[in-house]
Every structure is written in structure tokens, then in C-alpha cells.
Amino acid sequence: MSASLHVAVLMGGWSAEREVSLMSGKGIAEALESLGHRVTRIDMGRDVATKLTEAKPDIVFNALHGTPGEDGSVQGMLDLMGLKYTHSGMVTSVIAIDKVLTKQALVPHGIPMPGGRIVKSAEVFEGDPLKRPYVLKPVNEGSSVGVAIVTDDGNYGNPIGRDVAGPWQEFEELLAEPYVRGRELTTAILGGRALGVTELKPKSGWYDYDAKYTDGMTEHVFPAQIPDTIAAACKRLALEAHHLLGCKGASRSDFRWDDERGEDGLFLLEVNTQPGMTPLSLVPEQARHLGISYPELVQMIIDEALA
Numbered sequence: 001m002s003a004s005l006h007v008a009v010l011m012g013g014w015s016a017e018r019e020v021s022l023m024s025g026k027g028i029a030e031a032l033e034s035l036g037h038r039v040t041r042i043d044m045g046r047d048v049a050t051k052l053t054e055a056k057p058d059i060v061f062n063a064l065h066g067t068p069g070e071d072g073s074v075q076g077m078l079d080l081m082g083l084k085y086t087h088s089g090m091v092t093s094v095i096a097i098d099k100v101l102t103k104q105a106l107v108p109h110g111i112p113m114p115g116g117r118i119v120k121s122a123e124v125f126e127g128d129p130l131k132r133p134y135v136l137k138p139v140n141e142g143s144s145v146g147v148a149i150v151t152d153d154g155n156y157g158n159p160i161g162r163d164v165a166g167p168w169q170e171f172e173e174l175l176a177e178p179y180v181r182g183r184e185l186t187t188a189i190l191g192g193r194a195l196g197v198t199e200l201k202p203k204s205g206w207y208d209y210d211a212k213y214t215d216g217m218t219e220h221v222f223p224a225q226i227p228d229t230i231a232a233a234c235k236r237l238a239l240e241a242h243h244l245l246g247c248k249g250a251s252r253s254d255f256r257w258d259d260e261r262g263e264d265g266l267f268l269l270e271v272n273t274q275p276g277m278t279p280l281s282l283v284p285e286q287a288r289h290l291g292i293s294y295p296e297l298v299q300m301i302i303d304e305a306l307a
Ligand SMILES: Nc1ncnc2c1ncn2[C@@H]1O[C@H](COP(=O)(O)OP(=O)(O)O)[C@@H](O)[C@H]1O
Pocket: 114, 135, 137, 141, 142, 143, 144, 145, 147, 177, 178, 179, 180, 181, 184, 206, 207, 208, 254, 256, 269, 270
């Protein structure tokens, strides 16, 4: 076992994914203690720099999700403070949290992603920005927060109604993307290799916030029952995206696969640079299938940050 460290676990904060982050942080802190490390738990507030200065940790384990925490701001602060931290650095985080910048960085390198464009929310009340079905989603949220799937049958009205609950009420601008029918796949990268492919099968509806975080609402199939060519493509694309963006530690790439279109139907949706680390989350689950326990996973992420 490596030397005992003093690790500050940064969690919580004020993003839309605060609750998920608190669960990730709890799991990570307990794992670190089980490994013999000393842990300072920090629920991030505006005084985070003061807390870190007082704690003087050897390293910061970033267990934050969303904005702030996954967006580069915290990474920049930690850089200025001269503190080592887990996962991706500032520039990578700034790009990866933004679904438009991610496309601009990856598509020219041949990574297939759905087309799309930014629309002012007010425009969607005038008419559809894309042919139905399509997806409207915030540019820089996570956990499916604010994602609306606009179906052919006019689930939000046709045109979308101003008074119908949806992300257009909360966000001034949204990313509109063609809806990719078919299946939901995800691949984790850890220690510079792709762990595998999980298929997510929500028991009803689509892979929204509740389907992600309510135990039993989504079946996780590992390894995904898909052709070898598609599994290989997911692993290759997730690894390429990880390297092109300059990710460090663990990342997780989300895909949609239109199984009527073979390999041409595979699209990367996004790269998560601060993937969920609750004991039920996908990265720990893929690691476990490969014989890597949750504490071992946490130690591997620490080791990569120290290297
Ligand atoms: N273009 C798309 N086609 C089909 N489903 C989509 C599309 N974009 C998003 N979704 C659905 O919304 C979920 C969340 O979208 P994603 O882009 O991964 O954002 P985040 O996970 O950061 O909220 C996806 O897992 C998928 O179920």
C-alpha cells in the first residue's frame, strides 16, 4: 500500500448536482479512511480557499459534479493555490463541461457526435429549431438536468408552449440536437484504458434524473449485449475523446447507438470529467466487474493525480 496521505475531499457545493456530489464524496471519504488515509471533508462554500489553506492537505480529491466543480473554476483555484488534485485540469474541464465546445474540440478529429445548434429559448415558442424528434438541453449541466426530448406527437405542445414546464423556462439558451433513437451506452476510462461498455435500460421512459438516481429504475447491463464492433468503437472513441480533451484520472463517455444503422448509428453525447462516484455509480460498477474494488479505484485516481 502507498504512503498514508492527508486528503481533502471536496464535495457538495451549489451546483444542480449537489446531492449526487455529497453521495460521491461520502463514498470516497470512507474508502480513503479504509485505506488508512487521513481525510478532511469539505462541503464547498464560498470560503473553500480558506478551508483548504487551514487544512493543508497533501492532495485534494475533487468529488464535485456540475458547475462549479466540473467546469474548471475550482481547478483554476487549486492551481493558483499550488494544490494537487484528482481528475482533469482547468482547460480540459472548461471544454468538457460545455457540450458545444466539446463538439468543436472532438468532431474535427473524427469523433461522431450529433449535429446541433444553440437556440434562444424564446425562439422555440415560434417554431421547431430542428425536425422532430429532437432534444433541447442546457449547454453545461449534468445528470440529465434540464434535458427535454421533443417528440413527433408534440409532448410539449406544437409549437412548444411558453407555459409548459421545460428547460426553456430556466435557461436563456439551449442546445438543440437531433434525437438519436435506439440505445443508451456508457464507457469509463481509468488508468489510461477503457473499462468496458454498460447499457442503461430505464424500466420506463428515458434515462432522466430519476432513472439515474432511483435504485432499481434502470437496469445496468454489463457487458452490454451489443455487437463486438460497437463495443470496440465505444471503447476506442471514449479513449480518443479522453486523450483529445486531455482528461486525467477517471472520465466517462456517454453514447447513443441507433441499432438500425450499425456503426454509423453510434454517437458520443458527452465526456464527463467528474463522473459519479457513488457506490452505485457507473464507473465504480465497471471497475468492480474488472475486479477493481471501490477503494482500489479511489487509490488509482489518487495515484494518477500524484504521478
Ligand atoms: N441527441 C440525443 N438523442 C437522444 N437522447 C439524448 C440526446 N441528448 C441527450 N439525450 C438523453 O439525455 C441524457 C442526458 O444527456 P447528456 O448529453 O448525456 O447530458 P447530461 O448527462 O450531462 O445531462 C442522455 O443520457 C440521453 O438519454
